[in-house]
Amino acid sequence: xxxxxxxxxxxxxxxxxxxxxxxxxxxxxxxxxxxxxxxxxxxxxxxxxxxxxxxxxxxxxxxxxxxxxxxxxxxxxxxxxxxxxxxxxxxxxxxxxxxxxxxxxxxxxxxxxxxxxxxxxxxxxxxxxxxxxxxxxxxxxxxxxxxxxxxxxxxxxxxxxxxxxxxxxxxxxxxxxxxxxxxxxxxxxxxxxxxxxxxxxxxxxxxxxxxxxxxxxxxxxxxxxxxxxxxxxxxxxxxxxxxxxxxxxxxxxxxxxxxxxxxxxxxxxxxxxxxxxxxxxxxxxxxxxxxxxxxxxxxxxxxxxxxxxxxxxxxxxxxxxxxxxx
Amino acid sequence: xxxxxxxxxxxxxxxxxxxxxxxxxxxxxxxxxxxxxxxxxxxxxxxxxxxxxxxxxxxxxxxxxxxxxxxxxxxxxxxxxxxxxxxxxxxxxxxxxxxxxxxxxxxxxxxxxxxxxxxxxxxxxxxxxxxxxxxxxxxxxxxxxxxxxxxxxxxxxxxxxxxxxxxxxxxxxxxxxxxxxxxxxxxxxxxxxxxxxxxxxxxxxxxxxxxxxxxxxxxxxxxxxxxxxxxxxxxxxxxxxxxxxxxxxxxxxxxxxxxxxxxxxxxxxxxxxxxxxxxxxxxxxxxxxxxxxxxxxxxxxxxxxxxxxxxxxxxxxxxxxxxxxxxxxxxxxxxxxxxxxxxxxxxxxxxxxxxxxxxxxxxxxxxxxxxxxxxxxxxxxxxxxxxxxxxxxxxxxxxxxxxxxxxxxxxxxxxxxxxxxxxxxxxxxxxxxxxxxxxxxxxxxxxxxxxxxxxxxxxxxxxxxxxxxxxxxxxxxxxxxxxxxxxxxxxxxxxxxxxxxxxxxxxxxxxxxxxxxxxxxxxxxxxxxxxxxxxxxxxxxxxxxxxxxxxxxxxxxxxxxxxxxxxxxxxxxxxxxxxxxxxxxxxxxxxxxx
Numbered sequence: 041x042x043x044x045x046x047x048x049x050x051x052x053x054x055x056x057x058x059x060x061x062x063x064x065x066x067x068x069x070x071x072x073x074x075x076x077x078x079x080x081x082x083x084x085x086x087x088x089x090x091x092x093x094x095x096x097x098x099x100x101x102x103x104x105x106x107x108x109x110x111x112x113x114x115x116x117x118x119x120x121x122x123x124x125x126x127x128x129x130x131x132x133x134x135x136x137x138x139x140x141x142x143x144x145x146x147x148x149x150x151x152x153x154x155x156x157x158x159x160x161x162x163x164x165x166x167x168x169x170x171x172x173x174x175x176x177x178x179x180x181x182x183x184x185x186x187x188x189x190x191x192x193x194x195x196x197x198x199x200x201x202x203x204x205x206x207x208x209x210x211x212x213x214x215x216x217x218x219x220x221x222x223x224x225x226x227x228x229x230x231x232x233x234x235x236x237x238x239x240x241x242x243x244x245x246x247x248x249x250x251x252x253x254x255x256x257x258x259x260x261x262x263x264x265x266x267x268x269x270x271x272x273x274x275x276x277x278x279x280x281x282x283x284x285x286x287x288x289x290x291x292x293x294x295x296x297x298x299x300x301x302x303x304x305x306x307x308x309x310x311x312x313x314x315x316x317x318x319x320x321x322x323x324x325x326x327x328x329x330x331x332x333x334x335x336x337x338x339x340x341x342x343x344x345x346x347x348x349x350x351x352x353x354x355x356x357x358x359x360x361x362x363x364x365x366x
Numbered sequence: 367x368x369x370x371x372x373x374x375x376x377x378x379x380x381x382x383x384x385x386x387x388x389x390x391x392x393x394x395x396x397x398x399x400x401x402x403x404x405x406x407x408x409x410x411x412x413x414x415x416x417x418x419x420x421x422x423x424x425x426x427x428x429x430x431x432x433x434x435x436x437x438x439x440x441x442x443x444x445x446x447x448x449x450x451x452x453x454x455x456x457x458x459x460x461x462x463x464x465x466x467x468x469x470x471x472x473x474x475x476x477x478x479x480x481x482x483x484x485x486x487x488x489x490x491x492x493x494x495x496x497x498x499x500x501x502x503x504x505x506x507x508x509x510x511x512x513x514x515x516x517x518x519x520x521x522x523x524x525x526x527x528x529x530x531x532x533x534x535x536x537x538x539x540x541x542x543x544x545x546x547x548x549x550x551x552x553x554x555x556x557x558x559x560x561x562x563x564x565x566x567x568x569x570x571x572x573x574x575x576x577x578x579x580x581x582x583x584x585x586x587x588x589x590x591x592x593x594x595x596x597x598x599x600x601x602x603x604x605x606x607x608x609x610x611x612x613x614x615x616x617x618x619x620x621x622x623x624x625x626x627x628x629x630x631x632x633x634x635x636x637x638x639x640x641x642x643x644x645x646x647x648x649x650x651x652x653x654x655x656x657x658x659x660x661x662x663x664x665x666x667x668x669x670x671x672x673x674x675x676x677x678x679x680x681x682x683x684x685x686x687x688x689x690x691x692x693x694x695x696x697x698x699x700x701x702x703x704x705x706x707x708x709x710x711x712x713x714x715x716x717x718x719x720x721x722x723x724x725x726x727x728x729x730x731x732x733x734x735x736x737x738x739x740x741x742x743x744x745x746x747x748x749x750x751x752x753x754x755x756x757x758x759x760x761x762x763x764x765x766x767x768x769x770x771x772x773x774x775x776x777x778x779x780x781x782x783x784x785x786x787x788x789x790x791x792x793x794x795x796x797x798x799x800x801x802x803x804x805x806x807x808x809x810x811x812x813x814x815x816x817x818x819x820x821x822x823x824x825x826x827x828x829x830x831x832x833x834x835x836x837x838x839x840x841x842x843x844x845x846x847x848x849x850x851x852x853x854x855x856x857x858x859x860x861x862x863x864x865x866x867x868x869x870x871x872x873x874x875x876x877x878x879x880x881x882x883x884x885x886x887x888x889x890x891x892x893x894x895x896x897x898x899x900x901x902x903x904x905x906x907x908x909x910x911x912x913x914x915x916x917x918x919x920x921x922x923x924x925x926x927x928x929x930x931x932x933x934x935x936x937x938x939x940x941x942x943x944x945x946x947x948x949x950x951x952x953x954x955x956x957x958x959x960x
Contacts, residue, residue, distance in 0.1 A: 140461045150461040322459055328448055341460040344445060 050161075050171065051127065052357075052364045053116040080252060082277065082305050083266035083312075089255045091263040091282075098313035100321075101235075102143060103219035105153060105210060106338045109137035109203040110346040111195055114159075114356045117364070121167035130163025131191045132171065132178050132360055134350040137203040139210050140342045141219075144321050150338060154206050157349050159356075162194045173359035175351060204229040211236070220314065224339055227276060231300040237315050238276070238298040241334040243291065247278075256280045257290035264297075264316045267308050275301035277308040281316050283323040283333040293333050295319070386491045388412050391420060392467060393485030399475060401434070402482065404489045406466040412436050414895070415516040415916045417492040417500045418470055420483045431476045432483050433492060433500030435913050437891050438469035471889065471913050474500050491517075502910045508563040511604040512554060512906055513917030520604050521917045523554075523869055523908050525563045529811055533868025533909060534843035537819075537859075538852040539885070540873030546901045547852040547873055548579070549926070551815045552586065553919045554850065558813070559773065560606050570810035572769040574798065575776045576791055578817050583776050584634045585925035587614035589932035593923055600920040610924035610932075615772035617641040619754050619782055619790075627759040630781050633928045641767045641777070643793070644690020645704055645757035649683035652676040653755075656792040657747045659785070659829045668740035671728055675714060675740075678727050688761030696726060707755040708748050715741050750785040767794050769812060784821070791822055792831040799838060799847060808846030814838070819851035820858040832860060839866040857882040870907045872914075874899040888914055 080086035112134050118127035136157040142150035161171055161178040164186035171178040183194035207223060211233045220235050227238035246253060247270055255265055259282035267279045276298040285293030297315055299308055324332035329340050388410045395403040404420075406412060419433040443455055445462035454460035470489075476499060483489075490496070497519065498504040509522035527533040536554065538547045555573045558564065564571050577583040587610050601608035618629035620640040629640040643653060654676035658669070683692040686703050694713060695701040704710040717723045718737050728737060759765075767790075769775045777794060779787045798812060816822065816835075823835040838849050839862065851867070853859050857879065864870075870887055872880075875896040879885075885893055887907045892914055896905055902921075907914040925931035 142458045142461070144457065144459050148458050149455060149464075150458050152461055328451075337454055337459045338461060341445060341462065345461060 049120060050130070050168065050364055051118040051120070052132075052361045053118060053129075077271065078247065078249075079269035080248075080266075082268050083309050086252065089252050089266055091255060091259045092266055093263050094313035094316045098310065098317055100144070100318035101220035101314050103141060104144065104222055104318060104322075104338075105139050105141045105219055106222045106224070106336070106342060107137065107139045107203055107207050107210070108224035108339050108342050108346070109135060109199045110343050110350065111135035111199050112347070112350050112353065113195070114353060115360045117161065117163070117171075117360070119161075119163050119165040119168040121165075128163055128165030128168075129186050129188075129191070130161055130165065130168060130183075131195065132159070132161050132356075133195050134159045134176075134356065135195065135199045135202065136346040136349050137199065137206045138342055138346050138349075139206060139221075140338050140345075142338050144318065150341070152342075152345060154210050155346065155349060156202060156206060157346075157351075158198070158202060160195070160198060162191045162198075164190070171360065171363050173356070173363040175356050175359040178360075200225075200228055207233060207236070220311075220318070222315070222336075227298055227300070231274070231276060231302070233300070235311065236299065237311065239336075240296040240298070241331070243294070243296065256282075256294055259294065261285070261293070262316065262320045264312055267305070267312050269301060270298075271301065277301060277303065277305075277312075279312045279316075281319055284320050285323075285333050286326070293323075295334050385493050386410070387488045388418060388491050389468070389489050391483045391485050391487045391489060395467075397482040397485060399432070399472060399480040399482050401437075401469060401471050402432075404468050404470060406439075406468060411466070412439060412468050412491070413516055414439060414891075417473075417497050417515070417517065418468075418489050419492045419496050419500060420487050420489045422481060422484055422487060424479050424481050427477060427479045430479045430481060431474070431496075431499065432472055433474045433476075433496065434470040434472040435500075435915075436468045437471045437889060437913070439466065440468070441466040473912055474502065501915070505910075510554070510557050510561050510563060511606060512557060513904065513919035514600060514603060515915065515917060518603070521906070521915050523906060524910055525558070527868040527908055527910070528558070528848060530808060530843040530846060530848065534848050535839060535863075535867040536848075536850040536869045536871060537856060537864050537867035538850070538871040538873070538904075539856040539875065539879075540852075540854065540896075540899075540904075541876050541879075542854055544874045544901050546904075547871075548577075548583070548815075548817055549902075549922060550871060550873065550904050550919055551575075551817075551850045551852055552583070552924075553922065555774070555813055555815065556611065556923075557604070557606060559611070564810075567810045569773070571773070571813075572810065573774045573813040573815065574769050574794070575774065575815040576779055576794075576817065577776050578779050578787065580780055581631065581633045581778070581928075582926045584616050584631065584638075584778065585928065585931045586611040586774055586776070587637070588925040588930075590921070590923055590925045590930045591932045592930050593921060597921040597923070601923060604920065608920075608923040611774050613773040614776065615639070615774070616776045616778055617767045618778040619786070620756070620759070622753050625759075627756065627763065627765070630753075631778060637772070639771075640763075640765060641790075642754045642756045642759070642765050644759075644765070645692045645707065645710055645755060646683065646685040646690045647766075648707075648710070648755050649679040649692055649694075651793075652680050653789075653793055654679060655830050656789045656796075657751060657785075658743065659788040659792050659831050667733075667736045668743070671732055671736060671740045674728055675718075679714075689758055690761070691757035696723065699723075705757040707752045707757075709757070710755075711744055711748050714744065747785055750783040751789060754782070754786055754790065767797070769798060788822065788829075788831055791816065792834060795831070795834045795838065799834060799842075799845070802845045802847050808844060811846045811848055813848045813850055815850045815852070817852045819853040819863070820855055823851075823860040823863050825858055825860055835863060836860065839863040855879050855882075856884040868909055870914075872896050872899075872905045873903070874901070892916070 113131045114134055115132045117130045117132055119130050120127035138155035139153040140150055141153040159176050159178045160181040162181050162183045164183045168180045183191050207230050223238050230236055261282055261284035263282055265280045267277050270278050278298040280294050280296050283293040299311055322336040324335050324337050326332045329335050389404040389406040391397055392403040392405050414436055416436045421429050421431050424430050443462045444465045455462045492500050503522050506524040508525035510525050511520045512523045515521045540547050589610050598608045616638045618631045620627040620642055621630040627640045629638045631638050658672050683694050686693040691705040693701040693703050702713050704713055717727050823832045838847050856864050877897045880893040880896055892905055903918050905914040905916055
């Protein structure tokens, strides 16, 4: 269904924006990570692998900053330069990243330390121009190809860039403070940041070989696997942590954490202990959040705040339709 | 007088005359010209009853000021979806915001362009001229301070609605003991006398207070020894001097059994006189009607008989000597001298039970049963009325209640049985009303304070007192008789009386009573609050202001019990020998409810 065709214009697709764009963003992010090289002997020799409880002298971080981002496709659009080329598909999307600072168990309330909202039009068309609507401006971002997957990947890349950007800035602002930055998702461009941990909720690939994978299944709540190194072009320290959960299924409530590869092994182990101590108190409960316990309470709260900051989807959709008519 | 809207012109964008911005108009709740919600800025707080203003530029009208009173304040966590999230938020795990919002009931729109405030508009705490404008104090030519608002600034009542210019009468409701109805009524009178609105008439304006509860009101002209600096400051802020009433006279019934008719007051000896009526006055002024002042008396068959006997007494009684005794001479018969009320009742009973004389007194058709009912009722009144209807006391003593003696006249009824109280209130009110009627001018005013109005003017039934009170309520405004009525339950008072009260006041209310339609003038939230109102806090509604104002009136500057009484004033000392025991602590030593 087309509404208006003008020179260098665009049309808003009447289909629901979420339709067929459901390829999981996390899955996209993990693409290419299947053939990882492992160094299992960082903390314990691979043969001695067993569930590890944090060392008695380990302490959870006093302050945790947690970074996350959300994305939403506001509308699917067709960009066209009348008569020159066939209309090219694109997506108008809003995405936001934020950092919440919390001191679990402390008296200080959790605060939103940083937040940034962006709106972009992702398209492969060379004719597309920024869309100015009453609700905001959608800047053109060029995607590699105009398939839905390509557009979605472009969106995810921009969001990741925004998250990385925000984390780097936040780290620069409070450098020297004894806090821990927990990044929702893989570390990606943030491996160089000090005391920063990537937090991966879902497991698309079984990295560990059989005997070590069995250790993951044997983890009790609040325990972790020994730290290991993984990666090819990128290398990171990683370990699995079991969160408290009622389900007895293997791998239920297990998350993977990763930190930069260039830190010393004992440094990585201390960091792993600190994270393992901090995480269980932040775990959500299943009746409040379907993604509990992996979706930590601050992440859930942050995502809710960020989604709210994305703006009202119906309002944005309407403003895009109105802008297309002009 | 401040010109309407003048402060608007002097303050661009509302920042000049009103200080602190407290929040912004909410857009998530619909804002209307009559009420709107505001989000409170973090770090700011508003409380109930605070006065806030906002402005909006309306095309074609210029800036429009919207002022109102905070009627609800709420705080909650935004971003929490489960009740248990409060713990997560408190321990710093879940990010959420504490948001406070307040509902504002609009009191004034100036100029009258009824547009809603724009969501997002800054709301200021109203101060100085803006506050006066919000509460209409700027258009009150003559205003009476009635206490301090929540912000510590004076609240006023428009005197035009008290003195009969545009309205009159005050109705005060509240539960006994904690509502401080009488204290507020007394303070209001004090404020009227001392605020300067009466100008030249201030000396001649009188108050008549019927005191039914103990001897609390007998020390109005004594300074209060417990008055501290804070209370004095409060008077200062209200622009009133902190001092007792300067001219008070107390009327008390004679002590029972005392041959000289000494007033029955234990706590006060100066400026007190006994009141009673002589038998001669009783007959001459047809006071018999007020003996039958119960509501059920009017429904009874004998009401006709009461009128007939009263008329006969007026016609046939002649004074005997100076003491007030009467000789009743039936035409064609001999005269009988009555020296006490019991004598008179006995004589009437004799005459009515005697077949030979009954027709002369009552007319031919009155059945014996009616006569007996009348006599039973009359005899029942002897014990109550004998102390105040007298014929045997020495002559020449002033004994009538008159408001001319002092600025404040107090009629102490607490020693009298209920029937006698009714009698006194009825007769005194009739007398004062008649006096004002014959004087032909409303000024100077007479304020009448009457507690337990539900007893004198009940909703059901009819009585001579209720008639007079209705007369006062309906015509008093033009005659200059202003009723300040107090009652526990306004729902039990004659509707026409309450309806005629321009100013309505509620103290602490009983929850069941507060839900009655008589309190419709209180918004729901104020009604709820009235059930927990502290002593000294009153909700005052006046016709000009669409919401009742919560005020706190100051601790009395006059003594309310013997233990508080400072030295007696010189005016009282002039009348009688100085009391060497004045000012000593008495038995009544409990702490007043402040």
